[in-house]
Amino acid sequence: MTTAINTKQNIWKSSAFVTLFSSALLVAFASKVYDLALPLLVYELTQSAKWMGWMRAVEFLPNLLLALFIGVWVDRVDKKRWSQQMLTGQALMVILSFSAVQWMSQPLWVLFPAAFLMMAFNYGYHNARMAMLKRALPQNMQNTATARMSSLYSFMETVGPVLSGALLLMAAIHYALLVVAAMLVLAYWQLDRLDEQPPLNQSSQSFFASLSDAWSVFVGSRTMVVITLAVMVINTTGSVFWIQAIYFAKAELTLNSVQVSYLVAASGIGGMLGSFTADIVRQKMGLGRLLILSIALEAIGFLFPIVWPTLWGLGLGFLWVSAVGLYSSICIWSFRQEAFDEKWLGRIAGITGSLFKLLMPLGLAASGYWVEGLGITSLFLLCFVVQASVAFMLLATRVRNVA
Template identity: 60%
Template sequence: MTTVTQPQTGIWQEPKFLILLSSAFFAAFGAKIYSLALPLLVYELTASSEWMGWMRAVEYLPNLLLALFIGVWVDRVNRKHWSQAMLIGQCLCLLIAYTAVEWLAEPLWALFPAAFMMMAFDYGYHNARLGMMKTALPQALQNTATARFSTMYSFLETVGPVLSGVLLLMAAIHQVFLLLIVLYLIAFVQLHRMPFTPAAPVTHPPVLTALKEGWQALSADKTMCLITVAVVVINTTGAVFHVQAIYFAKATLMMTNLEVSYLIAASGIGGILGGLVADKIRKRIGLGLLLILSIAFESVGFALPALLPSAPVLALSFFLISSIGLMSSICIWSYRQEAFSDTLLGRVAGITGSLFKLGMPFGLAASGYLVVTLGTESLFLLCGIIQFITALLLCLTRVRHTL
């Protein structure tokens, strides 16, 4: 892979980047509030760690079942129009979820399929956004743009949950879904403003052939293959920790919805710091070593609330996990963005996106039962041990020397 030298000119002078960022701002704002509101809603409806785990598992099934094909479709369509369709689809899912909680005696029957489709549309939107960024920006700005998007997501992870926590005090949780519909519609309008010229039309091979080409491109890049295997593990441990940490905060530490939102805000503050320094640290030590160290230090965040169970320590854990974990995410996204051509990026992103989430539905579905069997603290320690072993094994591979 060719190392990208960061340019001296500002990314903020690129109009297309600014429009993409502003559209993603509102979509991400809605997503951050939704990611907090949904598990809290499920907890209020069921008071069950098992149901919370199952709901999160269902949310990640689209990545497992559909991401491969979404990547192929995105490479064949106008990515701007596709992104707008995904935003409208999310609005419909939110409307269904709101109506179910408002009117149905057993709203979970509607919440589960709505959550599945919500994440399917979310993945379709982000896959297309990556492709648009690849086309709209020079190669020299790709890593910087990725880091700035990551910082923006972390900023929203700070303010979004705090605002949603206040909203949850003012009204029933499901009423927040109406606000989210407004945010996604604003993102739709912003994206509509961006001039976008699709890549020159090409003759696309059949779907299975296109998937095969994507697999071949991924298989040829051994570094990306190793990173993908590691991400399967760390995504699972991270997802299990986060969903059961919310249950731990509510059921064990007896925290209110607003206090839980402060945990997510601490995560966002950490993410902002991580996003701001990731570029600089990568220049000094290289992408591979930064990725490995991030995975290793993130395991400490998993263990902290198990060793010292309290609200301040849990908040510190969220801060550490996000600040360090975001660096690993930037490394992963940047490598993929830089290593593959625009014609293959959608397919490779779809394939890796599916693989990245391979263990998450199973881990999340099992996490609630593991809490009942082992206890939350033991589950946190188990996640930390698995994460640390993953970092050690990755250190023995070629990834360590990736710049």
């Protein structure tokens, strides 16, 4: 597959993209506040790190368990109305969570299922947004659109410490959930400005027949299959590095919470740098070569805490890993956007979304035992070796020829 990038076109002149971007900005803000508030709220209620961990596990499950099914539904429905329904569902879950904390003696009974559904609705919204971008913009602007959308979440990582401070100043943390609900309502209203987009697929196929057809299309794209296998590995090494680097910061470097927040901000700054330069670099290198190079360069970032075990060294590592890591993410998402027709995109996103995270639970669980037995330095080295090997193996595949 080859795709030319025409940099003369200004993506901000597309009213559809501006509408989708502004709505996504509100959702990104709401998601960041929610991500920060929920673990703080759970800890405030339980004083238990164990319950905080379980809450994160529950939030992870919808993408792994429901992505396939959501992908089939998205391909059959009106993407705009579906997205608004997903935003409504999120807002209702947030309000339900607020009500439980405000008036129930045991709010965890509500918070856990609400968090599960919140993440399911969130995934449903993001899946449909990709399909709407596919229809709203020409092929040669998909990479730029993906990069600009990615910048939203990097920006929110950058302002994360500010938001954390604001939450801690609130009289009660659960009132932050009302802010989240308000942002989601505004996102619904903004999305209402998008021109109506009726569904392309009015298929009478059964659910599993539809999914089977999409699987055949996915397997038929050998390049996408190879990329997916690589992403299964690098998502695991990246997530292991992230969580164990935080442990390294707290346990080995004895950093306080404020200093750890600086690391998160450094990660966000790196992501923003990557998101605003990815389309330019791709134009010069090609998608395949940029993907392989960014995977290799990200692996080098895993060595930073070993070479320079200080706050500054770890902060630079977070910035480096996020900047070059976002290059690879944008390449992966852009290839998926460009390689498949809109009628398949929801299901392909569901299939790949589940596979992308398939190894992460095993890797994250095993990493703790590895650190206890062999030390965290050897784990960072292992992450480097595994990810660098993935980049080396991709050089021998057709991925390197993708333009």
